[in-house]
Each structure stands twice: as structure tokens, then as C-alpha cells.
Amino acid sequence: MAKLYFYYASMNAGKSSTLLQAEFNYRERGMATMLWTAALDTRPQGKPIASRIGLEAAAHLFDAETDLWTQVSAVPEARDLACVLIDEAQFLTKEQVWQCARLADEANIPVLCYGLRTDFRGELFPGSAALLGIADALIELKAVCHCGRKATMNLRVDEAGGAVTDGAQTEIGGNERYVALCRRHFSEAIQS
Structure with missing residues (x-):
């Protein structure tokens, strides 16, 4: 029976590179895959899924209106898919997560x-x-705080590197906007 998996971590833990490695492993064995990522990340980076270490791949784009069950099921080769891989899964809606569960079930x-x-x-x-x-x-995938502990938090920073504590939940950015920290250093940063 197929399963719904959630690989989660803070920024810079290698989520996209892990996804691309998994996809490569399936393809290397002659298995079909389908990749998805959030349409809202419009940073110029070549392919829709790109890792910081240089791996990249084309992918379908989803937004809040995308019906993943319908989109995946409508593809003629859906019967032969070995798996569906979704990057930036935090941007899925609750309904889309249930659609993913339906694909597995x-x-x-x-x-x-x-x-x-x-x-x-x-x-x-x-x-x-x-x-x-x-x-x-x-x-859980692991990232490392500057102190060497496991980084579990994502600190949003301004241009000067100061902590940002207000704003919209979603603001696309990379190392220039976010720093992965352990909870202790995250707490210290937002209190200063």
C-alpha cells in the first residue's frame, strides 16, 4: 500500500536536494515520477525545483486552486507513476494534503x-x-545552527541581518532573508 510522506526541516537542511536525489533514484531504475512545486516562488533559478548545491529539475506548479488529485489522475501515465514528489509542501492547502492522501490511498x-x-x-x-x-x-531532515546544534527554526532577517518579527507568513527568500537556528538562538534573536 502506498503512503503519504512528509519530510520536514528548517531552511538549508537539503529538502530540495533530497527530493531530487529520490527522484533520480526512481528514474535510474526506469520508474516514472511526477514533480510538483509551489508556483509562488518566482525567483529566477533556472528550473522550478533547484537546490543550493546545484541540482535542479522541471516540475509542475501548484497554487491554492490546483486540484492535485484531478491533475495527477488526468495524466495518461498516472497508472504507471512510481511516486509523486512535492517540494515546498508547506504551501499546500489542507484540501490539497487530503488530495495527496487520496492519491496514496x-x-x-x-x-x-x-x-x-x-x-x-x-x-x-x-x-x-x-x-x-x-x-x-x-x-525530519537536519540542518545545523551556527552553534552546532540542530536548527529547527527559521529566522527572517532584514538587510542588516536583524530579526524580523512582523509581516506576512509567506515571504519568498533564501539565505539573504532567512537563517536556520536552534530554538535557543532563535529566541535570543527575536528578543533582542
């Missing part, structure tokens, strides 16, 4: 979701909350 297609667990305030993203609630398997 009814279409017997494993769905591997990769994303952030929490935002820059330490609050769950809606997609992450739903995945934490219903995924068959939860796998």
Missing part, C-alpha cells in the same frame, strides 16, 4: 512531500499542519 501512488514545518514566528504553515496530522510517515 486510492490510486496507490506514494506521495513524498518536502517542506518547512514552521514559519519565521515558529508557527505551523497550513500545509505542514495538515501533513503532520495525517501523513503516514514523518521524517
Whole structure:
């Protein structure tokens, strides 16, 4: 029976590169895959899924209106898919997470979701909350804080490197806007 997986971590833990490695492993064995990522990340980076270490791949784009069950099922080769891999899964809606579960349960297609667990305030993203609630398997990927401890938090920073504590939950950015920290250093940064 297929499962719904949620691979989660803070920024810079290698979520996209892990996804691309998994996809490569399936393809190397002659298996078909389908890749998805959030349409809202419009940073110029070549392909829709790109890792900081240079791996990249083309992918379908989803937004809040995308019906993943319908989109994946409508593809003629859907019967032969070995898995569906979704990057930036924190941006899925609750309904889309249930559509992913349906792909695993009814279409017997494993769905591997990769994303952030929490935002820059330490609050769950809606997609992450739903995945934490219903995924068959939860796998934490590790990032490292500057102190050497496991980084579990995402600090949003301004141009001068100072902590940002207000703003919209979603603001696209990379190392210039976010720093992965352990909870202790995150707490110290937002209190200063």
C-alpha cells in the first residue's frame, strides 16, 4: 500500500536536494515520477525545483486552486507513476494534503512531500499542519545552527541581518532573508 510522506526541516537542511536525489533514484531504475512545486516562488533559478548545491529539475506548479488529485489522475501515465514528489509542501492547502492522501490511498501512488514545518514566528504553515496530522510517515531532515546544534527554526532577517518579527507568513527568500537556528538562538534573536 502506498503512503503519504512528509519530510520536514528548517531552511538549508537539503529538502530540495533530497527530493531530487529520490527522484533520480526512481528514474535510474526506469520508474516514472511526477514533480510538483509551489508556483509562488518566482525567483529566477533556472528550473522550478533547484537546490543550493546545484541540482535542479522541471516540475509542475501548484497554487491554492490546483486540484492535485484531478491533475495527477488526468495524466495518461498516472497508472504507471512510481511516486509523486512535492517540494515546498508547506504551501499546500489542507484540501490539497487530503488530495495527496487520496492519491496514496486510492490510486496507490506514494506521495513524498518536502517542506518547512514552521514559519519565521515558529508557527505551523497550513500545509505542514495538515501533513503532520495525517501523513503516514514523518521524517525530519537536519540542518545545523551556527552553534552546532540542530536548527529547527527559521529566522527572517532584514538587510542588516536583524530579526524580523512582523509581516506576512509567506515571504519568498533564501539565505539573504532567512537563517536556520536552534530554538535557543532563535529566541535570543527575536528578543533582542
